[in-house]
């Protein structure tokens with residue numbers, strides 16, 4: 001395993017910070033300015049290391065697909081954060097002209113093929129994109145991100161089966177944050193996911209399966225790197241279970257009329273009362289932890305890390321300003337991109 005050099009590690013930290021600060025502003029806009037963001041948003045706080053470590057292997061021509069918890073991936077791929085924020089606010093300068101919103105971010109030029117609110121929907125789409133890549137014979141691969149809950153869907157089993165049989169170049173990255181809204185994936189839970197660790201499901205489809213600490217970007221990069229090399233060689237898919245945290249609620253809550261909209265704390269507190277679990281997750285927060293490691297081992301100074309953070313904050317403040325100033329799309333444009 002080759003460890004990314006110092007500059008690449010700093011780039012990884014920068015991307016993790018960009019994801020965190022972008023989403024922090026989504027959260028604040030939602031809570032402090034009710035009505036400015038319509039519909040749901042789902043944050044990836046706690047999964048930044050998994051996103052950035054996985055996509056550190058992304059090359060031009062590759063593709064990625066994800067779920068509704070989708071702000072981090074395009075940021076890691078270099079999508080313009082102004083267009084992303086405008087999309088989330090439903091404005092005409094958004095990535096999808098304001099018609100998609102938070103759950104439907106798409107940037108085909110950057111290889112981010114799309115997202116969906118339907119749990120598991122991206123998994124077969126990824127196989128289709130990988131089949132196209134196989135036909136093109138350019139050693140391109142597809143990164144397919146989904147949750148632990150999605151692994152309970154039929155589409156997961158069907159896709160892993162065909163992907164293995166056809167040796168499709170897919171890296172299935174299951175981001176296991178332990179929750180499916182409020183249901184858990186722990187074995188002792190009545191609504192559990194059978195078979196632990198969840199990566200053992202790979203065995204029945206005759207592909208490698210590995211579980212990795214998804215809060216460590218270097219560990220994720222090492223595991224996904226191996227899977228990417230296998231896929232580029234033409235040897236087929238791998239299932240990587242990346243264990244992450246969900247540091248805020250499943251999504252925002254649309255409150256009844258008259259009640260302020262809010263982002264509740266983690267449901268583990270509000271629903272299950274597992275405050276200890278939440279506090280442990282906060283102690284393992286991948287963003288400050290990776291920053292701390294890089295400063296401690298001398299990869300960058302604390303002052304340099306602060307300077308990166310300030311630059312990132314300025315970028316994200318500018319993204320909000322841009323989005324707020326952008327107009328809403330015209331009503332007549334609502335059906336412009338509907339093909340059925």
Ligand SMILES: Cc1ncc(C[n+]2csc(CCOP(=O)(O)OP(=O)(O)O)c2C)c(N)n1
Pocket residue numbers: 067069117118119120146147148149150151177179180181250
């Ligand atoms: C097909 C389908 N079934 C149910 C839902 C309702 N739903 C939305 S998110 C979710 C939980 C998904 O959990 P997981 O796959 O672990 O993703 P996470 O939200 O934890 O990232 C469910 C059941 C849905 N959107 N689509």
Ligand SMILES: [Mg+2]
Pocket residue numbers: 147148149175176177178179180181
């Ligand atoms: Mg989950």
